[in-house]
């Protein structure tokens with residue numbers, strides 16, 4: 751493993767870099783991989799299939815993050831019974847083959863192993879944006895605050911005291927950028943992203959853990 755002040759993280763399925771930015775803020779050197787071009791990605795980027803890249807280069811990194819597309823597990827897609835490949839099991843198998851510590855992120859309902867749920871309200875964000883995180887190293891559970899603020903209705907302006915649901919063809923991109931803390935991102939990037947504060951929190955726990963606990 752590299753000295754802890756120059757650790758490298760591989761950000762698989764990186765999109766415009768919500769997750770990647772959190773690792774950067776925690777001091778990691780970030781490399782992103784996406785099947786689509788990502789001109790807004792703020793760090794080193796390779797356009798590639800994440801599974802192929804992971805199989806070839808995964809061991810070059812100190813920590814590997816994977817945010818595979820979540821459509822297969824979201825409720826509306828299940829209702830519409832659309833076909834989406836299950837990438838979680840094959841990516842987990844490849845991650846385990848690298849022997850490197852890893853983080854898998856997805857939506858509630860996804861088949862992650864003993865995941866920790868993060869919510870925007872835990873970090874003072876004006877969005878709930880629940881996401882699950884499976885980690886190969888210990889990750890403490892946080893207190894989940896009660897949801898006191900209502901979500902603004904889709905398609906209506908977000909009023910004082912309301913939270914924003916950043917999905918689909920939402921309006922008010924500047925507000926979403928502000929809430930997510932992703933000023934570089936487009937609507938497409940924001941609706942796919944996790945707020946950087948989530949991965950910053952995970953990265954800080956990874957860095958604080960005794961080396962024996964994070965070693966794969």
Ligand SMILES: C[S@@+](CC[C@H](N)C(=O)[O-])C[C@H]1O[C@@H](n2cnc3c(N)ncnc32)[C@H](O)[C@@H]1O
Pocket residue numbers: 762763764765766767768769770783784785786798799800801817818819820939942943944945
């Ligand atoms: C949910 S988004 C990731 C969001 C990102 N973690 C963030 O916080 O900004 C999923 C991304 O996976 C990409 N993708 C889908 N299949 C892929 C594959 N086989 N290899 C690499 N990227 C892929 C999509 O282009 C999309 O940008």
